[in-house]
Amino acid sequence: xxxxxxxxxxxxxxxxxxxxxxxxxxxxxxxxxxxxxxxxxxxxxxxxxxxxxxxxxxxxxxxxxxxxxxxxxxxxxxxxxxxxxxxxxxxxxxxxxxxxxxxxxxxxxxxxxxxxxxxxxxxxxxxxxxxxxxxxxxxxxxxxxxxxxxxxxxxxxxxxxxxxxxxxxxxxxxxxxxxxxxxxxxxxxxxxxxxxxxxxxxxxxxxxxxxxxxxxxxxxxxxxxxxxxxxxxxxxxxxxxxxxxxxxxxxxxxxxxxxxxxxxxxxxxxxxxxxxxxxxxxxxxxxxxxxxxxxxxxxxxxxxxxxxxxxxxxxxxxxxxxxxxxxxxxxxxxxxxxxxxxxxxxxxxxxxxxxxxxxxxxxxxxxxxxxxxxxxxxxxxxxxxxxxxxxxxxxxxxxxxxxxxxxxxxxxxxxxxxxxx
Numbered sequence: 001x002x003x004x005x006x007x008x009x010x011x012x013x014x015x016x017x018x019x020x021x022x023x024x025x026x027x028x029x030x031x032x033x034x035x036x037x038x039x040x041x042x043x044x045x046x047x048x049x050x051x052x053x054x055x056x057x058x059x060x061x062x063x064x065x066x067x068x069x070x071x072x073x074x075x076x077x078x079x080x081x082x083x084x085x086x087x088x089x090x091x092x093x094x095x096x097x098x099x100x101x102x103x104x105x106x107x108x109x110x111x112x113x114x115x116x117x118x119x120x121x122x123x124x125x126x127x128x129x130x131x132x133x134x135x136x137x138x139x140x141x142x143x144x145x146x147x148x149x150x151x152x153x154x155x156x157x158x159x160x161x162x163x164x165x166x167x168x169x170x171x172x173x174x175x176x177x178x179x180x181x182x183x184x185x186x187x188x189x190x191x192x193x194x195x196x197x198x199x200x201x202x203x204x205x206x207x208x209x210x211x212x213x214x215x216x217x218x219x220x221x222x223x224x225x226x227x228x229x230x231x232x233x234x235x236x237x238x239x240x241x242x243x244x245x246x247x248x249x250x251x252x253x254x255x256x257x258x259x260x261x262x263x264x265x266x267x268x269x270x271x272x273x274x275x276x277x278x279x280x281x282x283x284x285x286x287x288x289x290x291x292x293x294x295x296x297x298x299x300x301x302x303x304x305x306x307x308x309x310x311x312x313x314x315x316x317x318x319x320x321x322x323x324x325x326x327x328x329x330x331x332x333x334x335x336x337x338x339x340x341x342x343x344x345x346x347x348x349x350x351x352x353x354x355x356x357x358x359x360x361x362x363x364x365x366x367x368x369x370x371x372x373x374x375x376x377x378x379x380x381x382x383x384x385x386x387x388x389x390x391x392x393x394x395x396x397x398x399x400x401x402x403x404x405x406x407x408x409x410x411x412x413x414x415x416x417x418x419x420x421x
Contacts, residue, residue, distance in 0.1 A: 042161035042228075043133055043235045045094040046255070046285075052373040052407035055095035055133075056391075057289050057381035059084055061115040065099075065291065065353045065383040067317045068308045069108050072386050076114060078124070084387050085125040089132040091395040092411030096125065097237070097381050100137035100168060102175045107316030119151050126159030135164040135237065140192055141181050142170075145199040145217065146224065153204065153228050161229040164255075166237045169193040169248070173323060190240070190248040192216045197236070197252055204233045237287070250277045255285045255379065260356035263371040270376035285378035290369070291352025292382050293359045294394050301360045305347050308385065312350045320353070352383055362397035366405065369398070373407050 046053060058065040059081055064074040074080075085096055098121055104113025118136040125134045136155065138148055156163040169189040170176065176183045184192060195214040202210060203224040212219040228234055238249045239257035249256040250273060258273070260266050270286050277284040295301040344354040351357050358368035372380060384390040402408040 042230050042232050043164060045131060046133055046164070046235055046379075050094070050408045052369065052377075052402065053094040053285075053287075053379035054408075055093055055097055055379065055381040056084070056088055056387060057097045057383050058099045059096065059383075059387050060098040060118060060121045061101050061112040062104075063109060063111045063313075064385070064387065065289070065351075065355070066308065066385045067105075067107070067111050067313045067320070067350050067353065068311050068385065069313050070308060070311045070385070072389065073109065074384075074386050076116065078116070080388055081116065081121070081125065082128055084391070085129050085132065085134070087388070087391060087395075089129040091391070091399065092408075093132060094379065095133040095135060095164065095381070096122075097135045097164075097166060098122070098137050100139050100166075102142075103172075103178055105316040106319045107313040109313050109316065111313055111316040111320075119148075119155060122163060123155040123158050126155065126162055129162075131162075133162045133164050133235075134159060135166050137166040137168060139175075140167065140169050140189070140196045141176070141184075142179055145196045146203070146219070146222065148196075149200045149203045149224050152200075152234060153224070153226055156228040156234055157226065159229070163228075164235040164237060166239075167193060167197060167253070168239070169245075186242065187244045190244050193238075193248060194252070201233065204228055246273060249273075250282070250284060251280065253284060255287050257287050257289070257381075260288050260290075260372070263356075263368075263375045266372075266377070267375040274376070286376060287379040287381060288372065288377055289352060289355040290372070290380045290382050291348065291355055291357040291359075292365060292384055292390070292394065293351065293357070294362055294365045294390065294398060296361060298360045298364060301364075304385075305351060305359050308350050309346055312346075317349055351385070355383075362401060365394075366398050366401035369402060370405050370407055 060076055062076045066073060088096060098118040099112065099115065100118050101112040101115040104110035122134040122136040136152065152163060152165055169192065170183060173183060195216050199212055199217060203222060204227055206227050209221040209223040212222060235254040236252065237255035237257060238253040240246050240249050241259055256273060273286060274284060293301045293304050295304060348354050348357050358365045369380060399408065403410055
């Protein structure tokens with residue numbers, strides 16, 4: 001009892017002097033040790049810490065990012081998403097990123113036909129986790145910036161500064177038609193995105209009521225409270241592979257998603273993106289999605305991907321390829337040509353919607369992820385066929401190898417604080 005009393009007395013003294021805000025620990029959340037004492041650096045897991053950051057991508061949607069009919073495919077129930085988020089939090093992943101999907105891709109399983117709306121999804125997961133960042137994914141043409149700013153600021157308070165926003169300027173013709181919204185020409189979508197994000201940033205800056213007279217938004221006496229939690233704003237990510245898309249990301253985003261044909265082929269493009277950002281006084285992280293199959297042996301991993309390909313959802317894949325080709329019609333940049341042709345390896349299309357994949361035993365998967373970090377990627381968002389079934393083995397076998405390789409630090413979590421050891 002005396003020990004407990006001394007501890008309480010020491011705590012009271014320290015609180016009185018307000019000396020416990022030790023933000024030198026990249027992952028420590030001092031407000032969890034002594035709530036209300038101070039506001040930790042927002043989105044700290046993403047702005048500090050590991051050279052290679054890791055997240056999960058697409059778990060809010062049925063099938064995730066895999067186009068397969070196998071019975072083991074992802075069931076995006078709320079219970080599964082909640083358990084997955086808490087597991088990601090415990091093993092030290094930096095973030096969860098959802099897909100914004102309003103209509104499925106058809107086929108036998110109607111891939112992504114069931115999905116949780118991403119702002120509400122983020123709110124629920126932030127309330128149930130401690131350190132992991134949770135993003136919402138927002139389609140610019142479908143949600144008014146004043147509504148989005150208010151919703152996201154609210155959710156950011158629930159997560160105490162752990163919300164991020166993935167801004168999508170729009171491409172899905174099926175969804176535009178369903179909403180009765182006309183799809184703008186490719187570059188015009190990013191012009192609308194510029195206006196949308198500008199309005200939200202001005203609201204979140206706390207400036208006095210302002211008028212906005214743009215091409216897409218004409219707004220009067222704009223204001224919005226509360227501001228995001230603490231200081232600053234949620235980190236913004238954006239995926240744009242076209243010249244205009246990359247320009248938008250360089251000028252506005254904190255995290256830019258880019259595609260990978262091969263790690264070696266990405267190095268120059270990553271360097272160019274970061275240099276262009278630095279020239280205008282900005283720092284931009286570069287991320288990419290990666291599909292993962294990790295098994296005890298290479299043979300088992302190879303058998304798994306063959307099983308998925310043998311049971312591909314060809315109807316959904318065909319519809320997605322047709323939509324991508326239609327959206328990229330008229331583009332002359334190299335990424336647009338790839339999108340129009342849709343000639344990604346079949347394994348990538350089935351496992352990860354065409355994204356880069358790491359398929360093999362733990363040594364091989366860890367090596368592939370380290371190659372991506374070595375060419376300049378700051379972070380990777382991973383998808384598995386079944387996130388809950390496969391993440392534990394990945395955490396047990398691959399994360400220690402990444403730590404041994406020097407791209408991640410050992411992770412330790414307790415009920416009161418989380419740190420990089």
